[in-house]
Amino acid sequence: MTTPTRGSQKARDTLDFLRGKIASSEWGVGDLIPKEPELMELIGVGKSTVREAVRSLAAFGMLETVPGVGTFVRSRTPVSTILTEFLADHDLEEVLVYRRSLEIEAAQHAAINRTEEHLERLRAAHRRAQEAPHEPVDTCDQSTVPGSFHLLVVEASGSKLLLDLYVGVLSVLQRASTEGRVILGTTLETMRRDHGAVLEAIEARDVRSAAHSMALHVDRDLGLRTDMLEFNPRTERATSLIDAGYDPDAASA
The missing domain is CATH 1.20.120.530 (GntR ligand-binding domain-like)
Known part of the structure; x- marks a missing residue:
């Protein structure tokens, strides 16, 4: 199962960055990932690019956003x-x-x-x-x-x-x-x-x-x-x- 490859190079790079952190367990299952402003500064991209990447990984079951709390790692790999x-x-x-x-x-x-x-x-x-x-x-x-x-x-x-x-x-x-x-x-x-x-x-x-x-x-x-x-x-x-x-x-x- 693969994630989408369409979109800008920045969007693909952002997606790869997030997936890399999760797959390597640097961000473990159950961990809160950095807040949106931190990710923007860390990756060097805009808000819309970060949000698109997070939404993509959420759709694949790897991330989940809990309103008022933040975004958690839910799985190291895409959920089938x-x-x-x-x-x-x-x-x-x-x-x-x-x-x-x-x-x-x-x-x-x-x-x-x-x-x-x-x-x-x-x-x-x-x-x-x-x-x-x-x-x-x-x-x-x-x-x-x-x-x-x-x-x-x-x-x-x-x-x-x-x-x-x-x-x-x-x-x-x-x-x-x-x-x-x-x-x-x-x-x-x-x-x-x-x-x-x-x-x-x-x-x-x-x-x-x-x-x-x-x-x-x-x-x-x-x-x-x-x-x-x-x-x-x-x-x-x-x-x-x-x-x-x-x-x-x-x-x-």
Whole structure:
């Protein structure tokens, strides 16, 4: 998948500059890129050229602009529109189930492959959430925006394939959230506690606990607005099944 080559040489050079910073991880996934005036001075181009390049990379899923905050790196590589369109054609509940599978797998891999840099980012994301105002939130932004705890766990897995697939899922969920079809299905207090358990397991390189904690969390994390009454009972059943399947005595035998 390639980015467009039409336009002025300055526009192409600006696009290449931004892509280079992202591809080299100098601007990591979840990072805020420099503000528009800084980019203009850094690259030596005008405002319209910078905006065109940012819009192009946003269209390819590599950047995302959050009003009032700035522009985040969302993916090191262009997100396949084929994957996004494919997922968008499926029932939204199925997409949530697919997301669950990816997150559990990512948590297990993160417990093995995480680096100190990954841990620092996860700790910082968890700390920001802990320090945020305890106000009711009816949005899934906590789980889907660039720099979110969930995305950082997937990045810490060390799997580019998992990350690419997950970013495709996020594209669908972000659109559904904007349309009011997906909401945060738990309280902020529970979400913060769940994140803490996942982080603790990843820090300890405990693969079993990482999978267990993440499974419990994603079962109650996001929900369908029109299906919330059914979502919670399913969560309770899933929790019971997971608890029933984990025997500490057998594990230590």
